[in-house]
Amino acid sequence: MPALAHAEPISVQTRTSDLQENLAIALLLFGSLLLIAGWLIGFVLLWTSDRWNRRDKLIGTLILPGGIPAALLFALIAGARFGSCGVDRSGRSAGCRYGPSLLPEPIATALLVLGIAVPVATAVYLHRRISAQPS
Numbered sequence: 001m002p003a004l005a006h007a008e009p010i011s012v013q014t015r016t017s018d019l020q021e022n023l024a025i026a027l028l029l030f031g032s033l034l035l036i037a038g039w040l041i042g043f044v045l046l047w048t049s050d051r052w053n054r055r056d057k058l059i060g061t062l063i064l065p066g067g068i069p070a071a072l073l074f075a076l077i078a079g080a081r082f083g084s085c086g087v088d089r090s091g092r093s094a095g096c097r098y099g100p101s102l103l104p105e106p107i108a109t110a111l112l113v114l115g116i117a118v119p120v121a122t123a124v125y126l127h128r129r130i131s132a133q134p135s
Contacts, residue, residue: 032066051130071115078103
């Protein structure tokens with residue numbers, strides 16, 4: 001009977017799930033809907049993952065912290081028009097007067113668009129970085 005060649009076992013480290021990384025991306029994007037706690041959990045998952053390098057982690061952390069909800073809240077406040085409403089002496093509505101918004105409308109609209117686009121672009125970047133690596 002011929003001798004079978006003895007092969008050394010191949011050590012391949014496989015990762016069956018990218019759950020931590022995908023959850024980190026989702027929470028960085030939408031976690032501030034959970035009273036900022038979700039974003040903080042995403043932050044911890046991002047920094048404890050070994051799949052991203054330091055630059056990726058800094059990008060995920062510092063580019064619009066709080067994700068889409070925080071950026072939208074900022075854009076809405078910046079574009080809000082504040083005013084006051086009153087009643088006359090007979091108790092009827094005297095109408096409302098509104099002042100100018102904090103920012104001109106085109107700037108407030110640009111902030112709104114950036115508030116969505118920048119966190120989505122960051123999430124796509126982080127996802128591509130882990131997808132480019134072998135599992």
